[in-house]
Amino acid sequence: MATVFSGFFSNSISAPKIEATPMTILSTAEERIITLEDISWHDTAKDCWIIIYDRVYDITDFLDEHPGGGDILLEYAGRDASIAFRGSGHSRQAVRSLERFCIGELPMHERIFRKPGGYRLSGIPE
């Protein structure tokens, strides 16, 4: 009897799990198109979105964690921070950490970096 039960339970444990991979999360977020107008309303310490390389980031919970301080981020609340981000010489690790805050991207006609024939800078995340 014990064998029957353990067989039953081990089968259910090995059942396929449905998990979101980081790639799934990124592509889901990227499907959300957010306009400059929408973003401009999220410009306070309690609700802070910024744009870096045409992607939109909700950094509200990151303001207190940012090694460069929250105030410097708030200067770009609701706005584009691409050049400031680049100019501060962030590490690859910092660029990678952007991903966890990504909530969407600009519509094609409002982009300036990631569009066919758009402004090209080396080192822009794909």
Ligand code: HEM
């Ligand atoms: C979501 C966006 C951002 C993330 C995830 C981020 C992340 C980081 C990280 C991890 C560091 C530590 C050093 C490194 O690894 O490069 C850093 C430092 C710094 N960041 Fe940012 N950053 C962001 C946006 C910005 C923006 C828009 C500015 C505007 C100027 C800025 C200015 C700085 C400065 C000045 C430092 C250096 C602090 C120091 O060494 O004392 N960051 N940031």
